Amino acid sequence: MERPLAWRPVTVIAVLLFGVLLALSPGYGYHRDELYFRVLSEHPGWGYVDQPSLTPMLARAGIAVFGDTVTGIRVLPALSIALLVVLVALIARELDGGTAAQVLAAAGTATGVYSLIAGHSLLTLSFDLPLWAAAILFLLRALLREQPRWWLAAGAVIGLATYNKHLIALLVLGLAAGLLIAGPRRLLASPWLWAGALLAVVLALPNLLYQVTNGWPQLSMAAALSEDKGAELRVLFVPMQLILFGPVVSVIGAFGFVRLWRDRRVRALAIAYPVAAALTLISGGRFDYTAGLILLLFAAGCVSAAKAARVRLAGGFLAANAVAGPLIALPLIPVAALAATPVPAIxxxxxxxxxxxxxxxxxxxxxxxxxxAERERAVVVTGSYGEHGALAKAGMPRVYSGHNQLWDYGPPPADATVAILVNIGPGGLALFDSCEERTRVDNGAGVENEEQGLPIHLCKGPKQPWSTMWPMWRHFS
Structure with missing residues (x-):
């Protein structure tokens, strides 16, 4: 018999989370990705060289409905993570978790470091987490119930998720490997499973066509990221798995892995996590690529805790987790004191x-x-999309960048004989007759970030026309 949803406590947790996220949304200001998405939102398309189109278009929707402010752009992420809380509780219920398990799952998700970060700022992660959770919920229903039509629901969510990130492929590959390794292999002959796979492909087709017709730019982007930070990300992968949502969530997730492994019906999803982790390590991907599967393991672990009568123990540890998580993830520390804490490093x-x-x-x-006269001919060229986005938000005219998608919005006009260069290395400075450093950036808080201490150069006399040298400015990171 299906367990009832603990809708009252789960709804209270989700609503409280949304309220807290909205109240704290102005803290510290825009993140660089939000400034970038704001620019991309002004150029609607099926995709961009570094990502699909969903998050920039949701940024556009947030700005249109709630206003072009830091709070306006963050309403939808807060709603998205509130929805994630409900979805993880539903996953716990699907795994035979009662009220206690569902509340543990909802509370642990709502106070996890990565959940709070994703709900506070508009990031691709903000929408990827609930999309993965919805896909996992429907996969569980297809595996656990005698209702194979849930493969269609899972396929629909997976197809939609490709418009946010292509990382949902890790879930698909992990599940496929799990079914091949541990079964039940008879499902591989199910017409409903293949119908769901076909539906995912059909829904993702415009996204895939964009990649094909543009030379697979996401592969170029992934290769650039791996070359740039692949070694560092591999070193950080294991420790970050333990602290993405807090160490308590990871410990409970370990029990959840055991629970899934012991149930032959869902053992494939247990196997999906190590498969996704291995693929991420091999490719030099980011450590958060497995976040959706960590929440699955955590939900399963909450069910184990409840069935073993360890609800108070698990709840106590999650309460401790809930103290540290918000301090790290949310703008609770005054910006003037931030540099004296470990938060900026984490x-x-x-x-x-x-x-x-x-x-x-x-x-x-x-x-x-x-x-x-010089001001009229001047352009600003930045090395980072965040810098470009900040200047665009401030209303500065004639701002360009060679970073990722922004390169396509250049080159600067031919009359630009004066250039203010920000975060541009010696190679860029050498393309002008003269360059001099005019000032350096001081964020006023002493926080060591990409912009702190950044030199700003004034350069004159480009040695070649912008249209000729613009290809030299392109870079991915």
Missing amino acids: NEVARESVGWPQFTTAVSGVRDALPP
């Missing part, structure tokens, strides 16, 4: 959300100091 989102007003003021100061 939480990249917090680190890269500090100092944008000071950055734009520094660049504006260099531009405003130019004589009127």
Whole structure:
């Protein structure tokens, strides 16, 4: 018999989480990815060189409905993670978890570090987590119930998820490997499973066609990321698996792995986690690529805790987890004191959300100091999409960048004989007759991020036309 949904406590947790995230949304300011998505949202398309289109289009929707503010762009991420809380509780219920297991799963998810980060800022992760959770929920229903039509629901969500990230392929590959290794292999002959797979492909087809017709830019992007940080990410992979949602979630998740492994009906999903982890390590991918499967293991572990009458013990440890998680993930520490804490080293989102007003003021100061004739011909070229996005949000004209998708929106006009270069290395400076450093960025908080101490150069006399040298400015990271 199907367990009832503990809708009251789960709804309370989800609503409280949404309220907290919304209340704290202005803290520290925009993250660099949000500034980038804001720019991409002004260029609607089926895809971009570094990502599919869903997150930028949701940024566009958030701005249109809630306003072009830091809070406006963060309403949808907060709603998305509130939905994630409900979905993880439903996963626990699907695994035969009663009220206690569902509440543990909901509370642990709501207070996990990565959940809070994803709910606080608009990131691809913000929507990837609930998409994975929905796909896993429907896969569980297909595996556990005598209702194979759930393969169609899973296929529909997987197809939709490709418009946010292609990482949902890790879930598909992990499940396929699990079915081949541990079964039940008879499912591989199910017409419903293959109908779900076909539906996923059909829904993802426009996304795939964009990749084909544009030379598979995401493969180029993935290769660049692996070359740039692959070794570092491999070293960090195992420790980050333990702290993505907090160490308590990981420990409970280990019990969840055992629970899934012992149930032959869902053993394939237990195998999916090590398969996805291995593929991530081999490719040099980010450590959060397995986050969706960690939440599955955690939900299963909450069921084990409840059935073993360890609810109070698990709840106590999750309460401790809930103290550290928000301090790391949310803007609770005053920005003036942030640099004196370990938070900037742990939480990249917090680190890269500090100092944008000071950055734009520094660049504006260099531009405003130019004589009127030079100012009219000046352009600003940045090395990072966050810098480009911050200047665009501030209303600065004639801003360009060679970073990722932004390269396609260049080159600067031919009359641009004066260039303010931000985060551009010696190779870029050498393309001008003269360059001089005019100032350096100080974020005012002493937080060591990408912009802190960044030199701003004023360069004159490009040695070649912009249209000729623009290909040299392109870079992926």
